Amino acid sequence: MTPTTELVIARHGEAACNVTGIVGGEHGCTGLTDRGRHQVTRLAARLAVEHTARPYAIFYSTPRLRVVQTAEIIRQALQLPPDVEPELRGPDHGDADGQPWADVKTAFQGPPQHAPDIPYANGSETWNQYLARATKALQKILARHDGERILIAAHGETIEAANNLLLALPQNTCLRLGFVTDHASVTRWQRPTNRFGRTIWQLAAHNDTRHLQPER
Numbered sequence: 001m002t003p004t005t006e007l008v009i010a011r012h013g014e015a016a017c018n019v020t021g022i023v024g025g026e027h028g029c030t031g032l033t034d035r036g037r038h039q040v041t042r043l044a045a046r047l048a049v050e051h052t053a054r055p056y057a058i059f060y061s062t063p064r065l066r067v068v069q070t071a072e073i074i075r076q077a078l079q080l081p082p083d084v085e086p087e088l089r090g091p092d093h094g095d096a097d098g099q100p101w102a103d104v105k106t107a108f109q110g111p112p113q114h115a116p117d118i119p120y121a122n123g124s125e126t127w128n129q130y131l132a133r134a135t136k137a138l139q140k141i142l143a144r145h146d147g148e149r150i151l152i153a154a155h156g157e158t159i160e161a162a163n164n165l166l167l168a169l170p171q172n173t174c175l176r177l178g179f180v181t182d183h184a185s186v187t188r189w190q191r192p193t194n195r196f197g198r199t200i201w202q203l204a205a206h207n208d209t210r211h212l213q214p215e216r
């Protein structure tokens with residue numbers, strides 16, 4: 001039987017920039033809060049149990065500080081070092097990096113998804129440019145690890161990109177549909193092959209935070 005490809009994307013724990021509402025690019029991100037570290041410790045314990053039962057073949061991280069810190073806690077629990085994949089980084093925020101999201105959204109008259117082909121700040125990617133970059137990076141990873149278990153520590157936006165890719169959502173679906181992603185949540189996609197040779201992607205879990213109970 002063909003092994004199941006599995007893609008597990010864990011969002012980083014709560015970060016200081018999330019609490020203060022600051023745009024968290026390379027400048028604005030100052031790392032996880034104590035609460036975020038605690039969330040990720042619980043997440044890592046859950047992933048370690050899974051890793052023992054059926055090992056992850058590969059572990060990717062994005063380069064932003066809150067994700068690097070998340071990946072380090074997971075690394076310690078799984079004894080699996082992360083590969084940092086720059087193309088999986090969150091959106092390039094340009095001049096918005098380090099500014100309050102409230103101000104950026106007021107100036108842009110909405111979040112980046114609401115005008116997906118217009119840069120939301122000087123030098124920023126558009127939402128659709130971000131999605132194109134992130135989905136291309138995810139496609140390369142999926143092609144590289146066909147039939148394997150893949151773990152990625154990343155951003156809420158990475159989960160949006162994966163869902164857009166694997167649900168094959170049309171361009172600009174973001175104008176009418178979005179995805180909730182909590183800190184330290186797990187989103188799980190599986191691609192089994194049945195006995196008729198059919199292979200389809202299945203969304204096994206979105207925004208799973210069972211490991212954080214009863215603290216939420």
Ligand SMILES: O=C(O)[C@H](O)COP(=O)(O)O
Nearest residue numbers: 023024025090155156157
């Ligand atoms: O501020 C940012 O960069 C993002 O909008 C926050 O998303 P993340 O917390 O999932 O990285």
